Amino acid sequence: MRVSDVDRDEVCGLLGQHFAEGRIALDELRGRIGAAQGAATEEELRQVLADLPSVTSRPRFRGAVWTGLGGFFVILIAVVPHHGPATLIAALGSFIGIVLMADDFLTRS
Structure with missing residues (x-):
């Protein structure tokens, strides 16, 4: 099945998290x-x-923010010069998504 930009951006966000965790x-x-x-x-x-x-476990809020922020800056530094501003927007979206996920997790606990 064909994928959308949202699917690609989600995978890029996961890659940023794996990078931030040293994998x-x-x-x-x-x-x-x-x-x-x-x-x-x-x-x-x-x-x-x-x-x-x-990535199945939900990170604690502080960890989620730092992982998301780290992934955002890695994509900003490593990829944007080669792929343009659309990638910057995708990275920012990934960061916001991680923060919202962590906020959702904390409000349910």
Whole structure:
């Protein structure tokens, strides 16, 4: 099935989180983000994350903010010069999404 920009941005956000947690290096992050942004199908997106663990646990608010902020700045520094302002918007959206998820988690507890 074909993927949307939202699907690609979600994967880029996950890659930023894996980078912030030390699972992938900066060069690998760049390559994977490029592959995610160029993906046309769900299978291509799955391949970008295939060897990484799924992110199922909800981080604590402070951790979520720092992970999101770290991912945002990594994408800003590493990718925007090569891919333009649309990637900056995607990174900002990922950061906001992580903060909102953490806020939702805290208000349910």
